[in-house]
Amino acid sequence: NAGVTQTPKFQVLKTGQSMTLQCAQDMNHEYMSWYRQDPGMGLRLIHYSVGAGITDQGEVPNGYNVSRSTTEDFPLRLLSAAPSQTSVYFCASSYRGSWNTEAFFGQGTRLTVV
Amino acid sequence: KNQVEQSPQSLIILEGKNCTLQCNYTVSPFSNLRWYKQDTGRGPVSLTIMTFSENTKSNGRYTATLDADTKQSSLHITASQLSDSASYICVVSQGGSEKLVFGKGMKLTVNP
Secondary structure, three states: OOOEEEEOOEEEEOOOOOEEEEEEEOOOOOEEEEEEEOOOOOOEEEEEEEEOOEEEEOOOOOOEEEOOOOOOEOOEEEOOOOHHHOEEEEEEEEOOOOOOOOOEEOOOEEEEEO | OOOEEEEOOEEEEEOOOOEEEEEEEOOOOEEEEEEEEEOOOOOOEEEEEEEOOOOEEEEOOEEEEEEOOOOEEEEEEOOOOHHHOEEEEEEEEEOOOOOEEEOOOEEEEEEO
16 A cells, blocks of 8 residues: 655756655545745645646745646646745645544655756 | 644653644634644645544554644643654644644654
């Protein structure tokens, strides 16, 4: 059981470049989300999805796009990378059948923008 | 403002000792409170999820308490092991939404 899989694990980008962070889950979870984790701060929600075809903005959505064409995949796109987007990114998924279900996190993608 | 505050920010203890981590929150409406363990370079892993009606919940050597009246929670680690060295994150789920409010986490170091 793979759980939540993120790729790549590490990435270095130049300012202005674009890229897509991949996230896939094999638990048939409806809810998926993207967070960023910065030193001295709690995880902050970027975008989330409550099901295929449905996405919404979180706390810090600027500079990022998402789509949810399938239940399994939830890619995060950086449109034009900026040094402020240097961070560790986590994808998470959970079942929406109950409001107190566990959220499963991927291993993270460490992104550096130079 | 919905916030989750953790203390201490860091803690160093000797292997075999007990320790208690604190969490205060102002998230409203409250749905549930979670404790996560995050090893260096890994994603957070859930330790416990507590609803407002649960005062205590255990997961092996980890015991979480919740006082919904004072909006405080604690995570007690018994007989610490080197593998307990990690960051511990307190997270509160906001009622009526899927939103999770994260604390900044605290770093626990267990030395031999």
